[in-house]
Amino acid sequence: MLKKVFYSILICLFICSLSACSLSLSNSNNDMNNSRSLIKSDNDKERMENINQIDILKNEIEKLKNKLNVSDKNEYAKLKDDVKDLEDKLDLIDDDLEILYDKDEITREEYSNKEKQISYMEDILENIESEIEKYVEID
Numbered sequence: 001m002l003k004k005v006f007y008s009i010l011i012c013l014f015i016c017s018l019s020a021c022s023l024s025l026s027n028s029n030n031d032m033n034n035s036r037s038l039i040k041s042d043n044d045k046e047r048m049e050n051i052n053q054i055d056i057l058k059n060e061i062e063k064l065k066n067k068l069n070v071s072d073k074n075e076y077a078k079l080k081d082d083v084k085d086l087e088d089k090l091d092l093i094d095d096d097l098e099i100l101y102d103k104d105e106i107t108r109e110e111y112s113n114k115e116k117q118i119s120y121m122e123d124i125l126e127n128i129e130s131e132i133e134k135y136v137e138i139d
Contacts (some may be wrong), residue, residue, distance in 0.1 A: 044105055047096035051106075054117055057089060061124055065086055076132050084131050087122070094118050 030117070067075075100124055101111040 044103065045101060047100055048105070050093050050096045051100070051114060053089075054114060054121075055122060056071060057064065057086060058117075059091070060086060061121055061128075064128060065124070073136060076136055080129065080132050083125050083132070087125055088123055089126070090118055 059067070062081065064086070067079055070076065070079070093117070097111060097114050100106045101108075106114075
């Protein structure tokens with residue numbers, strides 16, 4: 001009887017270790033796939049540098065707004081890809097901002113101001129995307 005209990009426990013431990021190992025492998029594969037599309041940093045200094053690029057993104061969004069008057073549908077497809085890229089960059093910056101705020105690396109005021117800027121830029125990108133979709137549907 002004691003042998004059966006011992007073997008049962010041993011089998012359970014073996015199964016648990018296998019499932020944990022496979023879970024670890026699948027998570028690391030997902031992390032590798034995600035890191036190819038966006039580079040996330042574990043370094044607070046690099047996170048701060050990402051956040052300080054908000055002004056650069058503002059300029060890129062303005063340039064994108066000015067490109068809305070093209071006549072070729074292929075150009076609109078490229079513009080839509082550009083919108084997606086900028087949205088991804090804003091998401092990364094937003095994530096970095098939250099992490100730094102949680103670590104008390106930035107003040108509440110800085111966090112609030114940057115968050116408002118990000119929200120505003122996301123709204124502009126949504127409007128640009130709507131304009132692109134309207135044009136593609138009309139033509």
